[in-house]
Amino acid sequence: MNSIMPLLSQSARLPLRFSCRIRHFHIQQKKLAVELTRIRYPNLKRGPYANVCDADISNFEKLLPGHGRVITDVNELDGFNTDWLKTCRGSSQVVLRPKTTEEVSALLCYCNDRRLAVVPQGGNTGLVGGSVPVFDEVIISTQLMNNIISLDEVSGILVCQAGCILANLDSYLKDHKFTMPLDLGAKGSCHIGGNLATNAGGVRLLRYGSLHGTILGLEVVQASGVVVDCLSSLRKDNTGYDLKQLFIGSEGTLGIITKAAILCPQKPNAVNVAFLGCDSFNRVLDVFQKSKHMLGEILSAFEFMDAASMDVIQKNLKMHNPIADFPFYILIETSGSNGNHDEEKLNKFLETMLSTQLVNDGTVATDMSKIEAVWSVRERMAEGLMHDGYCYKYDVSLPLLKFYSLVEDMRRHLGSRVTRVVGYGHVGDGNLHLNITTPAYSHEIMDLIEPYIYDWVARHHGSISAEHGLGFKKKQFIYHSKTKSAVKLMQAIKKLMDPNGILNPYKTIPDAS
Amino acid sequence: MSALRVLVGCKRVIDYAVRVRVKPDKTGVFTDGVKHSMNPFDEIAMEEAIRMKEKKLASEIIVVSCGPIQCQETLRTALAMGGDRAIHVQVDGKEYEGLQPFHVSKILAKIAQEEKVDLLILGKQAIDDDCNQTGQMTAAILDWPQATFASKVEIDNGSLKVLREIDGGLENIKVKLPAVVTTDLRLNEPRYATLPNIMKAKKKPLTTKKPSDYAVDISPRQEVLSVEDPPVREAGQKVESVEQLVQKLRDAGLIVS
Known part of the structure; x- marks a missing residue:
């Protein structure tokens, strides 16, 4: 161990422990062919x-x-x-x-x-x-459309091609003291064009709002090949219909996004993460309420996971639970411009949480490596679930009071027929990720889940897709969240913009009949 | 043998996840406004000490850090993990830039003697200067045995059985206490400090000292001539065929006809 080489390799080995926040998308390229x-x-x-x-x-x-x-x-x-x-x-x-x-x-x-x-x-x-x-x-x-076109260092407006990978954009911006207004587990693979087309949410939505607010302009190619240049990079532009909004979340059914102008916030100087354990979901909500009150402007993420989620992380990914076992876990992130101020606020908040016993235990990460390690517990959930076999994935918006009841209800409804039912997600946005796993795909299980889950969500005035979109799997359930007249207008728009229906058929909206 | 008094070194270094930038005048790297944290190998040292205390093999854990006032944050982290009390040897500004393993080992040796410790656990190296000297030098100054690059430590009746990571594999050694141990990456996985312990750590004793309190002269023994970025890796080239590959290798003088 005294030569130079092993020293280098030791440093290189460090990240093994602080495994990084990027979801590893290529681990599962097994030979097993998926059914057509x-x-x-x-x-x-x-x-x-x-x-x-x-x-x-x-x-x-x-x-x-x-x-x-x-x-x-x-x-x-x-x-x-x-x-x-x-x-x-x-x-x-x-x-x-x-x-x-x-x-x-x-x-x-x-x-x-x-x-x-x-x-x-x-x-x-x-x-x-x-x-x-x-x-x-x-x-x-869009793989080869990966050029960054410009960054205005004063306004923070980034213009880039659609195929830029989210993490690459973020690391480019980091050097210029900016950050992307969105962040999600798939950041190491996903393209910004896809993020826009699906109106991706992610963990920073609580702080920076949805892409409908942070996207200033788009360049889109219509089905006919006509290029629609709405690549404005102005904060304010009230001239005619705001066409770009139509493409954000259209899932590639109205046009192909080729370029985007994105308003990027300043990279926060100080980031802290707290990982907390709670006894009940009601306590999670109490902590959320208190965090908005006491952390206010520095709160940048409020995520929760249940014990079944932690089980996935521990058993399937062999990662460690940073704290003791609890029925519910909360991840709170603060971002601000002054580290000392933020830490003071966070400490005060945490002291209150402990003394009022809303939180039973927890830990705080201020080192970047620890912050990444704690985040990876939450962000690698999707990957961990895949180890079970087949994953029935649901992403719903619900009023916070009903938020976790859905998970409990699904557990009762499905019983021991499934490997597990787990709930995690963005409490801050009222967005629950409900995942059900089985060793292999089963029609019977599917029939037990759908439309049961969608009826449940509609009954409680939620949305059947909060941030994943409808895509191929959920388009027939659009009426659970949208009225007939709204869908009819969508169909008319689709007909107008893509008269031959060549763009991403069989997806997002039902065919007009 | 009664439970051990353990001294742990906790260096404050630039966080390993930070992209380090060299100053344009090549005198060092930028540290202002850059995220710092505890040297990862020192965290492992800390964890090992705490595990000894949990097994009642250690009676007290003293943590020490040499450097600017911000080192106290690092020490608080160590206290939150499970240290009992902290000693901050304050060294600021220019003096800190010139602080070298030789000085730190002298300070550590003095503290070890003053505090009558039985075991000194240090990281095998700090990830900023990668010196890998402090542990060895401290052992020499104290004239104690040293067990470096430890990946397993067992206390055995007044001595330590240590599994060392060496170039060829692993080595088992036995050293008599008091001793100096330096930690390798696989020794353990450090814990997260829990909230109640973070709160408690704020009230644990932290003493501030100066190098002169230990009669250590910290005038630099080495001069840094320049600090430079590693060479930029050149982009690869794609070739269409084996013939082309062979030709390229030949042109570069990497193979002979």
Whole structure:
């Protein structure tokens, strides 16, 4: 151990312990083939689209000259056809990888003329089957559209291409003392274009608000190939309809986002994380209320996990619970400009929580490595659940008082037929992640869960999809959260913007009948 | 043998997750406004001491840190983990920049003698200067045995059985107490300080001292000539065929015809 080399390797080994916050998306690339979506859902009908033929491939190759831009190799296609959760698999025969807006435009123009269905794809980290083909749709990937175009250091406005990976943008901004207004577990793989198309939420929404507020402009290519330039980088711009909002959360059904202008907040100088244990969910709510009161402007995240979630982290990922065992855990993050002020507030808050016994135990992380380690307990949940086999994933908004009752009710409803029912999520946003796992996909279990869960949510005036979107898996349940007239207007907009319905078919909204 | 009095060194270093930046004048790295934390190997030392105390093998854990006033935060963290009391040897500004393992070992040796400790546990190295000298030098000054790069420590009737990580694998040694142990990464996994203990730590005794209190002269023995960034890694190249690869290797003089 006295030579120089081992010293280097020791330092390199450190991160093993402080395992990082980035969700590892490629761990599960096992040989096990996922059942094709069209077989798992036998009632699906392929739309009246053309089939991709050899002439199409050679035309695509003309539109995208150079190596590796038109992928037809079966082995390579597999990753693009299968979603991260391993629950959906399409049978597309071609992936297109444009680099510029003009190329996206040319491709869509061609596909629209040929009536070829298209699925836009970013990092393919979506959780509702929205980013993979259902049948044989052509995949247009934003992988090569990863240029940062500009950063205005005064206003903090970042302009970039749609294929930039969220974590890369954040680390670029870090050097300029800014940060991305959104943060989520998939940050190491997901593309900003996909985040926008799905109106991703994540753990910073509590602080910086939804993307509808932080996105200042978008450049979008319509189904016809027409480029719509709404790439304004102004805080205020009340000229006509705010078209960009339509594309945020449209899940690639109205156009392909190619560029975005994002208003980025200052990187906070001081970040602290507290991880707390609570006896009941009501206490979690009390702590939330108190935290808003006592931490106010510095509160940047308020997450909760139940004991079943912690079990996943410990058993499936072999990670340690930072504190003793409790029925509920809370993760509170504060971000501010003055470390001493923040720490004082946080300490006062924690002392109050302990003395009033709302919180039984906990720990505070101020070191960056510890902060990352504590966050990873929460952020690697999705990955941990995958180890059980199949994961039925639900993401609902509920009034806080009813928030955890759904988890308890589902546990009673499903009993021992499932491996586990876990609840975690963003208490601060009223957003619950309910996950149910079984060793393999089962139709019977699915029938027990749906529409039971959606009826439950609708009965309590919640939303059946808080941040994951509807995608392929949930579109037929849209009426649980939206009125007929609203859906009808959506269908009219879709018809207007994509008359041939080539963009991401079978997803988000039901077909007009 | 009665329970041991343990002294643990806790250095305040730039947090390992921070991207370190070299000052333009090459005299050192930027530290102002940069997140600092306890040296990870010292955390492991701390954890080992606490485990000994939990097993009633140690009676008291004294934690010590040499450096600016902010070291007291590091010491509070150590107290929150389970230390009993802290000694802060305050060294500021220019003097701190010149503080080297040699000085720190002299200070630690003095404290060890004054406090009549039986065991000194230190990190094998600090992640800022990567010196890996303090433990060894302290042992030399005290004329105590040393067990460095420990990945397992057992107390055995007045002596220590230590498993050491060495280049070729693992080495079992036995040293007599009092002794100096330096920790390697696999010795243990440090705990998180719990809230009640964090609160309690605020009330635990912390004494502030100066190097002169220990009659240690901290004038630098070494001069830092320059601090530089590691060379930037060059981008790789893609080749289309094996022939091209061989040609490239040949051109670079890495293989002979």
